[in-house]
Amino acid sequence: MIAYNRTYLTNLAIIKKAKYWYAKKLLSREQFTSIENKYIINFYSPALFIRIGLFIFTCILVSAAISLFTAFFFLFTNNASTGFGIFICLLFTTGCFIALEILIKKKNIYCSGIDDALLYSGLGFLFGALCFIFEDHFNNSNTILFYSILFLPILVCAVIRYSDKLISLLLGICAYTVFFLMFLKLGEIAKMIMPFALMILSVSIYFVSKKYRTKQNLFFWKSCMVVFECVTLLVFYLACNYYVIRESSISFFDMHLAQGEDIPLAFLFYILTALVPVLYVFYGLKRKDKVLLWIGLVLIAAAALTFKYYFSLGHPEITLTVAGIIMIAISYLSIKYLKTPRYRITFEEEKDEDNFLKTNAEALVIAQSFSQQGQSNQQQNTTEFGGGDFGGAGAGSKF
Amino acid sequence: MDAGKQLNIDGFIFDEQLKNIQQFESNKNLSVHWELRTILYLGILLFISGIGIFVYLNIDTIGHQAILASIAIICCGCLYYSHKNKLPFSNEQTKHSSPFFDYIILLGCLLFGIFIGYIQYQYSIFGFHYGLATLTPTLLFFYCAYIFDHKGILSLGITGLAGWAGLSVTPMQLLEKNDFSSTSIIFTALTLGAIITLFARYCDTKNIKKHFSFSYNNFSANILFIAALGALFTQPLKLISFILLSGICFYYIKYAIAQKSFLFLLLSIIYGYIGLTYLVFSLLTEIRALEEILFLFGSLYTAASCAGIVLFFIFYKKILGIKK
Numbered sequence: 001m002i003a004y005n006r007t008y009l010t011n012l013a014i015i016k017k018a019k020y021w022y023a024k025k026l027l028s029r030e031q032f033t034s035i036e037n038k039y040i041i042n043f044y045s046p047a048l049f050i051r052i053g054l055f056i057f058t059c060i061l062v063s064a065a066i067s068l069f070t071a072f073f074f075l076f077t078n079n080a081s082t083g084f085g086i087f088i089c090l091l092f093t094t095g096c097f098i099a100l101e102i103l104i105k106k107k108n109i110y111c112s113g114i115d116d117a118l119l120y121s122g123l124g125f126l127f128g129a130l131c132f133i134f135e136d137h138f139n140n141s142n143t144i145l146f147y148s149i150l151f152l153p154i155l156v157c158a159v160i161r162y163s164d165k166l167i168s169l170l171l172g173i174c175a176y177t178v179f180f181l182m183f184l185k186l187g188e189i190a191k192m193i194m195p196f197a198l199m200i201l202s203v204s205i206y207f208v209s210k211k212y213r214t215k216q217n218l219f220f221w222k223s224c225m226v227v228f229e230c231v232t233l234l235v236f237y238l239a240c241n242y243y244v245i246r247e248s249s250i251s252f253f254d255m256h257l258a259q260g261e262d263i264p265l266a267f268l269f270y271i272l273t274a275l276v277p278v279l280y281v282f283y284g285l286k287r288k289d290k291v292l293l294w295i296g297l298v299l300i301a302a303a304a305l306t307f308k309y310y311f312s313l314g315h316p317e318i319t320l321t322v323a324g325i326i327m328i329a330i331s332y333l334s335i336k337y338l339k340t341p342r343y344r345i346t347f348e349e350e351k352d353e354d355n356f357l358k359t360n361a362e363a364l365v366i367a368q369s370f371s372q373q374g375q376s377n378q379q380q381n382t383t384e385f386g387g388g389d390f391g392g393a394g395a396g397s398k399f
Numbered sequence: 400m401d402a403g404k405q406l407n408i409d410g411f412i413f414d415e416q417l418k419n420i421q422q423f424e425s426n427k428n429l430s431v432h433w434e435l436r437t438i439l440y441l442g443i444l445l446f447i448s449g450i451g452i453f454v455y456l457n458i459d460t461i462g463h464q465a466i467l468a469s470i471a472i473i474c475c476g477c478l479y480y481s482h483k484n485k486l487p488f489s490n491e492q493t494k495h496s497s498p499f500f501d502y503i504i505l506l507g508c509l510l511f512g513i514f515i516g517y518i519q520y521q522y523s524i525f526g527f528h529y530g531l532a533t534l535t536p537t538l539l540f541f542y543c544a545y546i547f548d549h550k551g552i553l554s555l556g557i558t559g560l561a562g563w564a565g566l567s568v569t570p571m572q573l574l575e576k577n578d579f580s581s582t583s584i585i586f587t588a589l590t591l592g593a594i595i596t597l598f599a600r601y602c603d604t605k606n607i608k609k610h611f612s613f614s615y616n617n618f619s620a621n622i623l624f625i626a627a628l629g630a631l632f633t634q635p636l637k638l639i640s641f642i643l644l645s646g647i648c649f650y651y652i653k654y655a656i657a658q659k660s661f662l663f664l665l666l667s668i669i670y671g672y673i674g675l676t677y678l679v680f681s682l683l684t685e686i687r688a689l690e691e692i693l694f695l696f697g698s699l700y701t702a703a704s705c706a707g708i709v710l711f712f713i714f715y716k717k718i719l720g721i722k723k
């Protein structure tokens with residue numbers, strides 16, 4: 001199952017919650033310090049910029065290693081073949097994954113850039129090897145479907161083992177590709193019901209993932225579930241957006257629309273194009289679900305663009321100005337309206353728990369160092385916020 | 400996984416507290432602060448662009464003077480409002496109670512810049528003294544940045560200053576502006592960077608607006624490093640350029656350690672690494688040897704240096720002297 005240390009992952013979540021409750025003054029400082037000292041996190045997970053740096057340099061390191069290896073090989077033999085490519089790819093796949101496992105087990109890296117880079121390059125090499133192996137075996141019409149089916153189980157394994165968000169996204173896309181291309185094989189009927197099939201699939205995945213998100217034993221894959229939710233919400237909308245359906249029927253299903261002709265059920269799709277984003281936002285607000293809310297907001301813009309595309313007034317400047325006025329008005333009125341919280345929605349800024357801790361860091365550090373004297377055998381890096389001042393330097397001016 | 404229950408089982412919080420926490424979690428308000436602000440900004444952006452296009456399309460009927468006059472009126476209004484409501488000057492960081500205050504100053508300053516640019520473009524009021532056209536808004540920006548304690552306007556001012564310096568060296572060759580291959584540009588950039596660095600250092604020691612030091616140093620570090628790298632890439636006498644680059648790296652690494660700033664450490668390392676790699680590879684190409692061996696050496700260098708940098712990232716806290 002998951003590669004990372006389960007205790008540390010659990011402690012990470014507990015500490016995060018405790019920080020939040022402490023910031024909300026639901027826990028006393030003594031309680032918070034004792035909690036921090038009890039739930040040890042030994043992960044090496046640096047701040048964002050370092051993570052990016054580590055990621056880039058690990059990637060360069062891997063590519064330098066592969067070029068070194070290839071150069072070394074070419075010094076002795078001077079012929080390149082597919083077999084050699086397969087050999088190199090498989091060798092580096094094994095190398096990457098072994099390095100990843102060792103670093104996770106021994107060095108406890110987690111979200112550190114190194115593990116991301118090793119995971120992605122390992123998977124990349126594996127896919128490269130598969131492509132080399134099956135290069136000649138398949139005709140063109142089924143290539144994408146075949147490779148998607150081939151990659152699917154590998155991606156599933158990677159998500160289960162490393163619970164990575166980007167891989168989850170790839171898995172979602174891959175799964176939808178398989179579904180789409182398999183469904184197309186049904187022939188004429190598939191073209192008619194494709195949007196509805198995709199919508200039904202998305203709805204079912206969404207609710208299943210929503211249901212299991214809170215499950216105890218799926219706790220480590222919570223972030224992957226959120227990614228799946230985003231993907232399904234987006235696909236659901238794409239499957240009922242008028243523009244997408246019209247354009248894809250023309251390019252994918254060879255539909256020929258004469259002048260003034262419209263796709264079947266155009267009216268229904270117009271309604272869905274407008275209604276779905278509004279429903280997303282409404283339920284996002286009602287269920288206090290930020291994922292739903294944000295996707296809804298983005299999709300409202302998409303819906304507006306869709307309608308603009310087909311019912312253009314021919315004056316972009318007027319459209320822009322009016323859209324700007326409407327947006328300013330909506331936000332201004334909402335800000336006024338939500339000055340006092342209504343329906344458990346508020347304009348008040350959610351105080352970031354790390355922010356709160358930074359301002360109170362001094363008191364905490366004192367409390368921390370006193371309590372640590374008692375437990376001198378403890379590892380040094382129990383806390384994370386000691387190095388927090390780097391974040392302040394990164395976020396410079398308001399631009 | 401329920402953190403609250405776990406904490407309760409492990410004896411860190413009492414039952415009463417757990418109940419409080421659970422109640423709080425289920426009655427929590429949803430904050431739509433950033434959503435609404437994003438919509439507001441996007442709305443303003445769309446509105447301004449719409450108006451801009453509208454004016455552009457109808458310039459014949461509206462006329463330049465009307466536009467200039469309206470820009471001037473809004474600009475004066477903004478600056479007047481900010482002056483009336485400003486806080487007394489202080490060498491420390493100040494925070495105005497109104498959230499819109501900062502944006503109004505910013506709007507005023509941006510409009511002033513647009514006004515000068517417009518009037519110069521349309522009526523060539525400064526003639527060929529392009530330097531003057533950049534210097535006037537720059538001076539206003541610096542004034543406003545210090546009076547109103549506004550970091551954003553300070554960045555505008557620094558950028559304007561750089562533009563002015565670049566322009567006054569080669570007033571007629573605007574196209575060459577960002578080309579770091581000409582010696583004069585490199586020298587200007589180095590001088591400007593050095594002056595800004597020294598100024599920031601002086602302000603730091605005198606305790607004048609210490610929080611501005613980041614903006615100054617961020618700008619000067621980048622311009623110094625880019626100029627030094629430009630010199631290394633394009634000029635003869637590579638060794639002198641490399642020594643210069645190492646000197647700048649040394650200064651900023653020291654600065655980073657003093658300030659415990661990761662950003663400056665990272666900047667020095669990255670720019671220094673680029674310079675070093677360039678030097679190594681240009682030395683490698685000088686040596687006439689078998690191609691494969693050169694390639695081998697190159698890969699070896701890349702692999703080893705990357706491993707070194709990964710190690711650096713892991714141990715940067717020790718370099719900066721930050722306790723874990």
